[in-house]
Amino acid sequence: MAATTGKQRMTPSEAFVETLVVQGVRHVFGIVGSAYMDALDLFPAAGIRFISTVHEQGAAHMADGYARVTGMHGVCIGQNGPGITNFVTAIAAAYWAHSPVVAVTPETGSLTIGLGGFQETDQVPIFSKITRHQAHVNHPSRMAELTARAFDRAVLEMGPAQLNIPRDHFYGELECAIPQPIRIERGPGGSASLDAAAEALAQATFPVIIAGGGVVMANGSDAVLALAEALDAPVCNSYLHNDSFPASHRLWCGPLGYHGSKAAMHVLAKADVVLALGSRLGPFGVLPQYGFDYWPAQATLIQVDADPHVLGLVKRTSITVHGDAREATLALAARLTGRTLAGAANRAQRLAAVQAEKDAWATELASWDHERDAWSLAVAKGSTYMHPRQMLRELEKAMPAEAMVSTDIGNICQIANSYLKFTRPRSMFGAMMFGNCGYAFPTMIGCKVGAPDRTAVAYVGDGAWGMSFGEILTCVRERIPVTAVVFNNQQWGAEKKNHVDFYSNRFLGVNLENPSFAGIAKAMGAEGIVVDHVSAVGDAFRQATRAQQDGTTTVVEMMCTQELGDPFRRDALKKPTRLLEKYKAFV
Ligand SMILES: Cc1ncc(C[n+]2csc(CCOP(=O)(O)OP(=O)(O)O)c2C)c(N)n1
Numbered sequence: 001m002a003a004t005t006g007k008q009r010m011t012p013s014e015a016f017v018e019t020l021v022v023q024g025v026r027h028v029f030g031i032v033g034s035a036y037m038d039a040l041d042l043f044p045a046a047g048i049r050f051i052s053t054v055h056e057q058g059a060a061h062m063a064d065g066y067a068r069v070t071g072m073h074g075v076c077i078g079q080n081g082p083g084i085t086n087f088v089t090a091i092a093a094a095y096w097a098h099s100p101v102v103a104v105t106p107e108t109g110s111l112t113i114g115l116g117g118f119q120e121t122d123q124v125p126i127f128s129k130i131t132r133h134q135a136h137v138n139h140p141s142r143m144a145e146l147t148a149r150a151f152d153r154a155v156l157e158m159g160p161a162q163l164n165i166p167r168d169h170f171y172g173e174l175e176c177a178i179p180q181p182i183r184i185e186r187g188p189g190g191s192a193s194l195d196a197a198a199e200a201l202a203q204a205t206f207p208v209i210i211a212g213g214g215v216v217m218a219n220g221s222d223a224v225l226a227l228a229e230a231l232d233a234p235v236c237n238s239y240l241h242n243d244s245f246p247a248s249h250r251l252w253c254g255p256l257g258y259h260g261s262k263a264a265m266h267v268l269a270k271a272d273v274v275l276a277l278g279s280r281l282g283p284f285g286v287l288p289q290y291g292f293d294y295w296p297a298q299a300t301l302i303q304v305d306a307d308p309h310v311l312g313l314v315k316r317t318s319i320t321v322h323g324d325a326r327e328a329t330l331a332l333a334a335r336l337t338g339r340t341l342a343g344a345a346n347r348a349q350r351l352a353a354v355q356a357e358k359d360a361w362a363t364e365l366a367s368w369d370h371e372r373d374a375w376s377l378a379v380a381k382g383s384t385y386m387h388p389r390q391m392l393r394e395l396e397k398a399m400p401a402e403a404m405v406s407t408d409i410g411n412i413c414q415i416a417n418s419y420l421k422f423t424r425p426r427s428m429f430g431a432m433m434f435g436n437c438g439y440a441f442p443t444m445i446g447c448k449v450g451a452p453d454r455t456a457v458a459y460v461g462d463g464a465w466g467m468s469f470g471e472i473l474t475c476v477r478e479r480i481p482v483t484a485v486v487f488n489n490q491q492w493g494a495e496k497k498n499h500v501d502f503y504s505n506r507f508l509g510v511n512l513e514n515p516s517f518a519g520i521a522k523a524m525g526a527e528g529i530v531v532d533h534v535s536a537v538g539d540a541f542r543q544a545t546r547a548q549q550d551g552t553t554t555v556v557e558m559m560c561t562q563e564l565g566d567p568f569r570r571d572a573l574k575k576p577t578r579l580l581e582k583y584k585a586f587v
Pocket residue numbers: 409410411412413435436437438460461462463464465487489491492493494495
């Protein structure tokens with residue numbers, strides 16, 4: 001649908017919708033509300049599909065998934081007041097995922113603000129710490145200008161923008177031209193810092209690359225691959241970005257961080273120069289794992305990131321490049337072309353060491369088919385259900401190469417980090433650093449809208465599933481087929497693990513009595529399959545993913561033992577101290 005050009009008389013609703021069109025918006029996620037009905041009415045004629053969700057949190061997660069898979073904006077909208085406060089958790093998640101989500105937040109009418117009429121809350125401060133840009137339409141005549149700026153800034157600032165619109169400002173008349181999008185090209189960074197980085201890489205005898213989410217966002221995977229090959233440098237994926245470098249490549253070592261690849265960690269520990277590309281090196285992603293502090297503190301650290309605020313923030317950098325991950329990688333490769341590389345001398349030994357680490361980890365993981373701590377052994381002993389690791393391995397084997405996988409927050413979802421391998425970018429959608437349970441399923445619905453031809457898979461624990469399964473209705477009503485793999489271990493496992501490790505098995509609020517999740521799925525108009533033996537995992541999963549081609553959403557309910565892998569926050573918990581007499585036993 002061609003957009004309006006030149007100055008014209010129009011209503012603010014028309015200006016708003018036309019600006020969306022010019023910004024390339026084709027999908028908006030939300031729940032209908034009187035606050036913006038005048039604009040909503042125009043969506044079909046503008047060529048915008050409104051995807052009606054079950055909960056506004058789901059809508060905002062869908063916008064996040066859509067943005068992450070397409071690299072374009074994800075847009076959500078809702079009713080003023082409660083519809084908008086329902087966005088909060090998901091917008092915070094999008095903030096930490098660097099996702100260009102635009103949250104359109106109609107507000108109570110400007111002439112009654114402060115009177116507490118109906119559905120009123122001060123909506124701008126609520127989002128002030130979880131958006132990169134906030135626009136408030138303080139006059140109807142500024143509708144197009146401020147709408148366009150919210151979209152432009154979401155891309156420029158690499159994060160959510162809020163567009164707050166008093167509901168009466170959709171009405172009236174104005175004269176305006178719809179602004180064309182402003183897309184500001186990012187460069188490779190300063191030439192002096194790039195020179196220094198190239199020099200350090202040329203002198204490196206054990207260079208290691210960390211490929212972060214910025215590589216994916218910059219569409220820089222091919223450039224990183226070429227640089228890694230030129231340097232013969234092994235590549236680690238940063239935490240929850242297993243898709244930042246192809247797992248099929250000889251230089252790939254796997255993901256760092258929680259339940260990541262020991263090969264990646266051992267290889268990184270050997271580095272004399274680390275090139276961190278498009279990674280903020282977030283604290284949780286570089287913590288010691290498996291009892292091993294792998295961070296090479298003595299190495300020269302080159303950090304490249306498009307967001308200046310993360311440079312040198314967590315790890316002290318030696319060389320700091322403020323640049324786009326792709327452009328900087330190309331600039332480094334150009335500087336290194338034709339140079340003698342110190343690392344060429346020990347290339348064979350280095351690659352042999354990398355391969356040895358990869359082989360060792362593959363062997364260890366193959367034999368690590370269940371958890372071995374005393375509690376896990378005890379609970380799994382009498383159970384006929386599946387060991388999570390064996391189930392995850394079967395899923396890995398059955399996973400289509402082009403699949404997109406989102407992962408929730410929970411013990412089994414985190415263990416999955418060891419079993420998720422990708423060959424193409426924009427394939428993994430972890431809950432990132434906001435870490436909210438309930439992230440994976442709605443996010444994957446958004447991914448499927450953005451990439452309808454790809455297989456869409458959400459990994460979700462049973463606790464997190466309780467928070468999010470309502471969105472099955474969105475899949476069914478809107479014909480958006482997704483496969484949800486639900487790990488039913490009848491517990492909030494990740495938190496229960498803390499009770500085991502720190503609170504002498506005093507279980508409180510962690511055991512779950514579950515209904516049949518497969519049965520619920522069927523009652524909601526989707527398909528449901530129960531799997532209680534590893535031999536059935538592959539077939540059930542393939543059946544479910546195939547069904548997406550017919551538009552069918554399937555919940556694959558995996559019956560798992562209650563064994564639990566390494567905990568999330570060993571770093572942040574302490575053995576309890578009790579001083580008051582009445583609590584003395586609670587140690
Ligand atoms: C919204 C939200 N509430 C609470 C938590 C704390 N939390 C982290 S992991 C977890 C348990 C997840 O349980 P489940 O989804 O069943 O997965 P499991 O650990 O059993 O594999 C909880 C409650 C959270 N991360 N997010």
